[in-house]
Amino acid sequence: MAIRERMNRRTCPDCGARSYSSCSETSWDCPICGKNLSNVPNDPNPWSHLVKVLESDRVRETIRLQEGPIA
Structure with a gap:
């Protein structure tokens, strides 16, 4: 499972609504x-710690597969 930190979230300082976008390079208006x-x-990102854990698990699994079964 590949999870990436690509979704951006901003909170409107006027109304408090949260807005999500995968691109932060364009004009961004509050939808509310x-x-x-x-x-x-x-x-x-409140999930960044999970991304790091999942990535480290994926690396460990890749190494285990490359090394083969434990004798």
Whole structure:
């Protein structure tokens, strides 16, 4: 299972609504009140620790498969 940190989340400072996008390079408007969120920083990713765990598990499994069965 490949999980990547590519979804960006921003919280509107005016209405508090959360907005999600896979691209943060374009103009970003709040879907609720219309405020421009282009200059609002991305929220921290609350799942980043899980991505690191899953990636390390995948690396361990790859190494185990390359080494073969334990004798």
